Each structure stands twice: as structure tokens, then as C-alpha cells.
Amino acid sequence: MAKAQVTFQDIGVTVTVPAGTRLIEVSEKVGAGITYGCREGECCTCLTKIVSGHENLAAPSVLEDQVLKDNLAPRHHRLACQAQILGGTIVVKPT
Amino acid sequence: MHWIGAFDPDLRSFDIILRTANGTSYNAYAVRGDSGVAVIDTVKASFGERFFHRLETIADYDEITTVVLNHLEPDHSGALPELLRRAPRAQLYVSHQARPMLKGLFDPQEFAGRITGVGTGDTVDIGGRRLEFFNPPYLHWPDTQCTWLEDEGLLFSGDFLGCHYCDTRLFNDAVGDFRFSFDYYYAHIMRPFRAHVRSALDLIEPLLLRAILPAHGPVLRDDPRDYVRRYRALSGSGLHRNQVKTLAIFYISAYGATRRMAETVAAGAETAAGDNDAAGAVRVSLYDIEGSEPHTFVDLVEEADALIIGSPTINGDAVKPVWDLLSSLTMVDVKGKLGAAFGSYGWSGEAVPMIEDRLRRLKLRVPVQGIKAQLSPTPDEFAACHALGREIALHLLGRAEARVVDMASLA
Numbered sequence: 001m002a003k004a005q006v007t008f009q010d011i012g013v014t015v016t017v018p019a020g021t022r023l024i025e026v027s028e029k030v031g032a033g034i035t036y037g038c039r040e041g042e043c044c045t046c047l048t049k050i051v052s053g054h055e056n057l058a059a060p061s062v063l064e065d066q067v068l069k070d071n072l073a074p075r076h077h078r079l080a081c082q083a084q085i086l087g088g089t090i091v092v093k094p095t
Numbered sequence: 096m097h098w099i100g101a102f103d104p105d106l107r108s109f110d111i112i113l114r115t116a117n118g119t120s121y122n123a124y125a126v127r128g129d130s131g132v133a134v135i136d137t138v139k140a141s142f143g144e145r146f147f148h149r150l151e152t153i154a155d156y157d158e159i160t161t162v163v164l165n166h167l168e169p170d171h172s173g174a175l176p177e178l179l180r181r182a183p184r185a186q187l188y189v190s191h192q193a194r195p196m197l198k199g200l201f202d203p204q205e206f207a208g209r210i211t212g213v214g215t216g217d218t219v220d221i222g223g224r225r226l227e228f229f230n231p232p233y234l235h236w237p238d239t240q241c242t243w244l245e246d247e248g249l250l251f252s253g254d255f256l257g258c259h260y261c262d263t264r265l266f267n268d269a270v271g272d273f274r275f276s277f278d279y280y281y282a283h284i285m286r287p288f289r290a291h292v293r294s295a296l297d298l299i300e301p302l303l304l305r306a307i308l309p310a311h312g313p314v315l316r317d318d319p320r321d322y323v324r325r326y327r328a329l330s331g332s333g334l335h336r337n338q339v340k341t342l343a344i345f346y347i348s349a350y351g352a353t354r355r356m357a358e359t360v361a362a363g364a365e366t367a368a369g370d371n372d373a374a375g376a377v378r379v380s381l382y383d384i385e386g387s388e389p390h391t392f393v394d395l396v397e398e399a400d401a402l403i404i405g406s407p408t409i410n411g412d413a414v415k416p417v418w419d420l421l422s423s424l425t426m427v428d429v430k431g432k433l434g435a436a437f438g439s440y441g442w443s444g445e446a447v448p449m450i451e452d453r454l455r456r457l458k459l460r461v462p463v464q465g466i467k468a469q470l471s472p473t474p475d476e477f478a479a480c481h482a483l484g485r486e487i488a489l490h491l492l493g494r495a496e497a498r499v500v501d502m503a504s505l506a
Contacts, residue, residue: 005499010431011462011490012497021502029505031451031461033431070195072214094431 004085008032009051009093019087023048023057023080033094034080044071046080053090057083096249097125098314099134099149101142104261113283118261121146121170122310124251125153126244128221131160134185135226135242135251136310140173147174147181156182161219163188163226165253166239167196171310176201179209188213190230193238213240215298231255231295233288241299248305254284255295256322257309268317276312277322281329286397287428292330299323333394340377340491343395344484346405347384347416352439352471356480357381357405360437363484367492377488389420397427401434401487402459404450408440413449421453434459435487437466437480444469462490 002019006026010033015026024046027034037045041064050057054076060068064082077095104118121138123146132154138146159182164172167189179185189197191212197203203210213219215230229241234255242251258280262270285292300323306316307323315322342364348354361379368376382392396402404420406413434454436447447465454461463486468476489495 007497011460012495013462014497014499015502015505016499017502026502026505028455029502030500031455031463033458033460035430035455035458067195070191072191 002087004056004087005089006085007089007091008034009091017085019085021085023078023083023085023092026085027080027092032092034092035094036081039081041067041079041082044068044073044079047071047073047077047095048080048083049074049093049095050076050078050083051091051093053088054078056086056088056090058086096244096247096308097127097149097153098265099123099125099146099153100136101138101145102261102263103139103142106259106261109259113259113280115259115261119259119311120261122257122308122312122314123171124308125150126221126224126226127154128224130220130222131184132158133161133163133219133221133226134159134178134182135163135308136165136171136253137174137178139170143174143177147177150178157184159185161186161188161221161226163219163228163242163251164193165242165251165310166236167193167200168236168254169200171253172200176205179206185209186211188219188226188228190214190228190232190238190240192232193240196238229295229298231291231298233291234295235284235288241295243302248303250299250302250304250307250319252299252307252309254310255292256307256315256326258312260312262313265314266317267313267315270313273313277325278329280312281326283426285326285330286426289330289428292326296323296327296330300327332398334398340400340488341398342377342379342401342403342484342488342491343399344379344381344403344405345384345392345417345420346381346438347407347414348405348439349407349409350439352468353405353407353437354383356437356439356466356468356472356477359477359480360403360405360484363481363486364488365484366481367485367488367494369494372492377491379484379488384416384420389416389423390426392420393423393426396424396429400432400491402429402432402454403435403437403484403487404454405436406438406446406450408438408442408444408446411443411445413438413446417446417450421450421457424457430458432459433487433490434461435463435465435483436461437468437483439468439470439472441470462495463487
């Protein structure tokens with residue numbers, strides 16, 4: 001199975017994950033400082049900065065895009081509860 | 096400017112979390128310009144008729160061109176849908192963050208085209224008078240904003256700088272002594288957001304304030320700047336200045352095993368500072384929760400950089416004094432602090448992962464897996480406690496080694 005490497009910059013941990021994993025599944029297990037509210041892509045609590053490797057995440061859904069816009073999210077920010085890892089290396093940090 | 100709010104002298108408990116010994120007020124205001132009337136904030140739904148009655152004494156509904164909601168909580172937005180129905184010309188101005196929340200209050204389709212999102216620097220003209228918006232969020236919701244009437248020097252501040260104090264004499268120079276209520280409100284509503292409070296004060300301090308008009312409590316027309324200074328003081332450090340990183344270990348122990356683990360975690364943390372660090376670069380403290388009430392630790396927690404919590408497991412759970420401490424942490428801003436857990440147990444040891452979950456939910460970072468030990472810890476388990484303390488302290492010093500792990504190895 002395709003693998004990807006996700007680095008959580010705030011705690012200095014890199015995790016090797018199977019492609020298709022969502023950020024939420026990894027960050028909670030590893031204890032990174034990304035926090036979650038509704039966990040359904042509505043509340044924007046888990047807004048996360050994608051420091052690098054933005055292109056290695058699946059493109060946001062129409063709904064995620066709308067929530068990002070509503071909350072004035074800066075460029076290269078995603079909802080960790082929604083963002084799905086495709087492969088390669090990705091570096092993230094909590095907002 | 097007209098006050099069109101409502102007094103609620105019989106309220107004794109607000110939003111469950113606050114005691115209100117002499118009630119509160121829901122302040123709403125109206126400002127008349129040459130081309131229209133602006134209404135700023137409304138009241139709790141059950142006080143709507145009083146609000147509309149006061150509004151009708153100073154304006155006709157078709158004169159109202161502008162409605163501003165500084166904060167959407169039901170005690171301020173209760174009369175909003177009805178106001179928009181009665182005032183068909185009115186455009187609603189709320190912060191960008193508030194817009195998506197409106198659907199929780201009414202069907203936005205009913206007022207389609209009448210809602211405008213605004214941010215810092217946006218303005219609305221009502222004819223000879225201009226409302227300017229400031230958007231300091233998290234005072235105490237994501238949606239909060241303040242509205243500034245520059246020509247008059249009036250700041251409509253929403254919950255910011257407000258308090259639950261009901262006195263029909265309304266103005267701060269006429270009402271009773273509300274200083275306690277002002278501080279109490281800060282402590283329970285604003286304190287968890289103190290970083291945002293400081294940012295908001297940066298925006299507000301340069302203004303030439305003639306009066307502050309909050310959404311609860313007295314209108315602050317006499318020396319309004321005094322209240323801004325008070326917030327500046329309250330949002331400062333609650334303890335003496337401290338230049339070093341602080342790591343606090345809270346534990347409780349039934350038979351002494353968790354206590355010995357706590358002492359070992361502390362000893363490990365003490366070893367983290369290297370030769371190039373200043374002496375005592377991480378200040379490590381041990382507290383037995385049994386020796387105090389949780390609220391007395393809150394100042395300490397607010398200032399600490401890392402919290403490590405030790406609890407035995409009794410009946411499959413962390414013990415009540417630990418939960419009491421953990422529940423009191425919502426009173427302060429703990430987001431981004433480092434956290435960890437450890438503890439001795441008899442059969443099952445659920446306390447440690449439960450504490451870790453709670454710390455994560457409180458928005459702490461929990462970079463190192465906690466340590467559980469059955470009954471008396473073995474030498475290996477003591478070594479793990481030592482390593483836990485050292486690792487957390489290294490994180491505080493910015494010297495933790497980057498780790499690479501496989502997802503399958505994570506619990």
C-alpha cells in the first residue's frame with residue numbers, strides 16, 4: 001500500500017501513514033496540538049497550516065472549501081478532520 | 096444615542112456558570128443619523144417586548160436602516176429575527192465569523208440580501224454619523240466584534256468590558272459599586288481568552304474614548320479608560336514575572352506508588368537542562384492535589400508551560416480530585432501547553448489514557464505517551480517515568496529530538 005510521511009511540526013514527530021488516512025486520525029494518536037470541535041468539517045476548530053506538501057493532500061470538498069472561505073482561512077490551510085493524505089511528505093502545524 | 100435594552104434584576108445564575116447576585120442587564124442601543132437609525136445589539140427573547148417598546152418611543156421601524164449584532168449569543172440576538180421582520184429596510188451587519196452561525200438563529204433565506212459581513216476598518220454611514228467595526232474575535236466567541244462611533248467617541252463593545260450588574264441608574268458614575276462584578280465577569284468569561292483580550296486592548300487603547308457601552312452592566316461614561324487599564328492589568332501575568340520555563344507536576348496517590356512515580360518524573364525533568372542552559376532553565380514543581388482545592392492551582396496552571404498529571408486508577412477511572420483539577424482548567428488559556436500523564440493502578444489502568452484524552456481536548460500538546468505501572472513500579476517503569484519527565488522538559492527547551500514513527504505502532 002502507498003505510504004506517506006506526515007510531520008507534526010509542533011511536537012517534532014514524523015509519522016509514516018497509509019495513503020488515504022485523514023490528518024485527524026494521525027494527529028490525535030500522536031498527540032499533536034491540533035484541536036477538534038465538531039469533527040464533521042463545519043466548525044473550523046481544526047484549521048491547520050500546511051507548511052509544505054499541500055499538493056499531497058486530496059483537494060478540499062465543496063463543503064470544506066465553503067467553511068474555509070467563511071472563516072477567512074489563509075492560503076494553504078485545511079481542516080484536519082477532512083484533509084485526506086495521498087502520499088509523499090507533508091508538514092503541518094496547528095494554527 | 097439611546098439605551099433601548101432591558102433589566103433582568105431577578106436573574107441569579109447566568110449561562111449556568113456565573114452567579115448573578117443582583118441580576119443583569121441586556122444592553123441595546125440606538126443611534127440616529129440624518130439618513131437612518133442604527134440599532135446596536137438586541138436582548139434576550141423573553142425581554143423582546145420591552146426592547147421593542149423602548150425602540151418605538153424613539154424611532155419608527157421604517158427609519159431603521161442598520162442593525163448591528165456585536166455578538167450572536169441568545170441573550171443579545173433573541174429579538175433579532177423579529178426586529179428584522181419589523182424593520183424591513185434594515186441591513187444586518189455582523190462579523191464574517193458570525194455569518195455562518197446565523198443559520199442557528201433563523202432561516203437566513205428569510206432575510207436574503209439583507210446580511211453583510213464586516214471586519215476591522217469596514218464602516219457604515221447613517222447620515223452625518225459613521226459606524227466603524229473592529230473585529231477582535233474570541234471575546235469570548237469567534238464572532239465577537241466592537242462598533243465604534245468615532246464622532247461621538249462611543250465604543251459599543253459587546254460582552255467585552257461588560258459585567259452582570261443590574262442597576263437602573265445605568266451609568267457607572269450613578270450605579271452602586273460594581274467593581275467586584277466587573278472583575279468576576281472578566282475572570283469567568285474573558286480570562287480563558289486572555290491573549291485575545293490583549294490583542295483587543297491593542298486596538299482599543301489608541302481610541303479617544305468618551306464612553307464604553309457594553310452589552311451587559313453599567314455604561315462606562317466616567318473615565319472609560321480606567322476600565323481598559325483594568326483589563327490590561329487583569330490580562331497580565333497572574334504571578335511574578337518568570338523568565339524560565341515552568342513544568343508543574345500534579346499528582347495524587349493512594350499507597351505512595353504514584354507519588355514515587357511523580358518524584359521520578361520530576362527528577363527526570365531536572366536532568367534536561369544542559370551546560371549551555373541557564374541554571375534552572377526549566378523550573379520543576381511537584382504538587383500533591385490532595386493538599387489543596389483545585390481552584391487555588393488555576394493561577395499556577397495559567398502560567399505554567401507544561402503540566403504533567405499523575406493519578407491512580409480506581410474503579411476504572413482517574414480519581415475525582417484529578418477530574419476536579421482538569422475541569423477547572425477551562426477557566427484559563429491552556430492551549431498549546433505541553434501535557435503528559437502517569438499513574439499506578441491495580442487491575443486495569445484507565446486513568447492515564449483518560450487524562451491524556453482530556454488534556455488533548457483542552458488543546459494541550461501531548462507529545463509523549465504516558466506511563467502506567469501496576470501497583471509498585473518496576474525499575475524499568477521508574478526509568479520510563481524519568482525519561483518522560485526529561486522528554487517533556489527537552490520539549491520546553493526546544494531540544495526534543497525529532498522522532499519518526501509508524502502509524503501502526505501508535506496506540
